[in-house]
Amino acid sequence: MRKKGVIFMKTVVVTGATSGIGLSVCRALAALGYGIIGVGRREEACLGAVETLRRESPGVPAVYFCGDLSKQSEVLRVGNEMKEYIEDKC
Secondary structure (H helix, E strand, O other): OOOOOOOOOOEEEEEOOOOHHHHHHHHHHHHOOOEEEEEEOOHHHHHHHHHHHHHHOOOOOEEEEEOOOOOHHHHHHHHHHHHHHHHHHO
């Protein structure tokens, strides 16, 4: 039986994960031990966010994918990259 309010997954996907609320969510979940798969638009921001998570929560898996999810072609590309990563690493 599932308990209300309990998260059963060990890895989460967060979009808009390089700043603001998205990054704050990633930081909070990483601090609780959840693996992070983040998505952001700019490679530089993605690299900075993953560095922050790894520094603040050592040992917690964190990976970012870059793409503009307002474009269908990018949604498909990022989705396929995530699928390959999950099949290989998770």
